[in-house]
Amino acid sequence: MSGSSRWNWPAVKGASLLIYLSMLLPLAVVVINSFNAARIPSFPPSEYSLRWYGAFLQDETFMSAIWNSLKVGIAAAVLSGAIGTATAMGFVRKQFPFKKSLAIAMLTPMLVPPVIIGVSSTILFVQIGWDRSILWLVVMHTLVALPYAFLVIRSRLYLFDESLEDAAMTLGADRLTTFREVTFPIVAPSILTAMVLSFVISFGEFTASQFWVDRTTTTVPVVIYSMVRTLITPKVNVLATLVLVVTTAIPILGIVVQRFVLSNAQSQ
Amino acid sequence: MASESVPESASKSYTAGLKEQLMENRRVRFLVSPGSGLFWILLFLVAPLTIIVAFSFFKPGEAGSIVYELTLANYREFVSSSVYHTVIWDSIKIGIITTLIVLPLGYTLGYFLGRTESRWTPVLLGLVVVQFWVPLIIRTYAWITVLGRNGVINKFLTAIGVIGEPVQLLYTTNGMILGLVVSILPFMVLPVYSAVSTIEEDVIQAAKTLGASDARAFFEVTLPLSWPGVVSGILFTFILSAGSFVAPALLGGPEDRLIAPVIATIFTNDFNWPFAAALSLVYILFLAVLLYLFTRKADLEEALEGTQI
Secondary structure (H helix, E strand, O other), rough: OOOOOOOOOHHHHHHHOOOOHHHHHHHHHHHHHOOEEOOOOOOOOOOOHHHHHHHHHHHHHHHHHHHHHHHOOOOOHHHHHHHHHHHHHHHOOOOOOOHHHHHHHHHHHHOOHHHHHHHHHHHHHHHOOOOOOHHHHHHHHHHHHHHHHHHHHHHHHHHHOOOOHHHHHOOOOOHHHHOOOOOOOHHOOOOOOOOOOOOEEEHHHHHHHHHHHHHHOOOHHHHHHHHHHHOOOHHHHHHHHHHHHHHHHHHHHHHHHHHHHHHHHHHH | OOHHOOOOHHHHHHHHHHHHHHHHOOOHHHHHHHHHHHHHHHHHEEEEHHHHHHHOEEEEEEEEHHOOOOOHHHHHHHHHHHHHHHHHHHHHHHHHHHHHHHHHHHHHHHHHHHHHOOHHHHHHHHHHHHHHOOOHHHHHHHHHHHOOOOOHHHHHHHOOOOOOOOOOOOOHHHHHHHHHHHHHHHHHHHHHHHHHHOHHHHHHHHHOOOOOOOOHHHHHHHHHHHHHHHHHHHHHHHHHHHHHOHHHOOOOOOOOOOOOHHHHHHOOOOHHHHHHHHHHHHHHHHHHHHHHHHHHHHOOHHHHHOOOO
16 A cells, blocks of 8 residues: 555454454453353363353352442442542642652552552551451552542543533532532543542452452452462453453443443533 | 622622632642642552651561561571572562563454454453453453363363373462463553554554565554554563462462462461561562663653553
8 A cells, every 4th residue: 555654464363363363362252261161161162051150159259249349339430539639620720839759659559559458558557556357448448449530531621611601600600500500411431430440450460469469358359369370270261351351341331431421411 | 790789698708708718728729639649649659658768677576576676687687598589579470471472372363353344343352351350360260170180171181081090280380370361461462452452453554565574564564553552461461470369379389389378378378567578669660770771761750651451
């Protein structure tokens, strides 16, 4: 193609195909193996069955881990959504000293290695006599997700036309009414995105969480890790498949809600 | 504010006034807005990092207890023991190697997505974004089934006759690097895609009209214009791979002693919290120096925003 703006296109296409293969093939193997009837799965499976799905549903450890992960994920999503919104509003609307440095401070949880976040917070909590509980996971997952929530909402607020708020206030609305009736509906899609992202981050967080859980508060990724390290049971493939489905479906659902429900509400 | 509101009931205007007063209170307003997030960071990140500074100067006692006596022993152990120098050096080395592999591969896919005219682009882009959503532990675990002695790769290579016997891929440094590269690739692909897709077709055409070859147009127009994306990708790739825990723990061999798993072992198995604290701080200090050098060349905040599309 002489008029094209691309360079080395066939090679780029070939390499891209291989990269997709490396990202997707291992996940496909896990999903297929979850239907493998054999106790020691070999690939491709010689016999398919739902045997391990049945065994999985009977497993108390897995069920309680899923329940814990859901609770923590929802709580962390709500908290980081709320804090992220307030913080992003502050950073976009207000002037205060050291704003640039404080914005980077908001993003530091992305830079500190999760092992160090896990170890240091455990030392602090134990030191002040706060016993391990599900609250550890909630507050710390909120911390880990917060920078992402903050970035998503802030980038939306930058595009926000503040004269809309002035208009509402000129027409007699107070600050809270203006937020509820004008600001919130416009920012809502990004808050939803931030919450979904926070949920997914919390649901998958392992490296720091391994220091925060105990036997009763253990989460899905920690269970997967300890199962893989000790005895590999085919039930792990079932759990991994379900997590794959959940963590993919929830954001897609979020996008659908955002596109169709919220944008319809807005246009009315 | 409007004169019509005067005849309204006194109690209502009182609560409205209170509300107004509360919103005008500077301290309350700070906490309602940027303060809440900064407070969270202070409480759950800065405070823990501060307390481990203190811990790194305490002595480890018997059976995981802590002797609250100031000592430099932890830092002395780090300085005198070559084992921990090797750990830090190996982590940096793995970070550099991973970055050198992720950079060309991630750029290629980001470039492909940015310049392709396929109608499947949203789906192809979605498949990359999905990688962020699926937990790292699952994406890494998945490689165990692929790399093992009876794994897909060994079976395939034996079947087509490239190798006679299955080769050891799992629990090796190469296996670990492969897992790291694939799991970190999206952090390079997305910022490069964002940068490349905003480059106007006309700009590249202009270079070619002026006689530049395809290669020259790429190296002198496309690549420099997509540089901010590359910088963001390099930052994430290095930090995530040098500080990785999951890939060395699940895919690496016993010789792959990187900083994150080593700190975790000292903390969990040896119960030596003071030394774990000291090692964490040494690593944080190294990262801080690195990030400081980074900020002199590029905008850190912009780089951290890079993976958002």
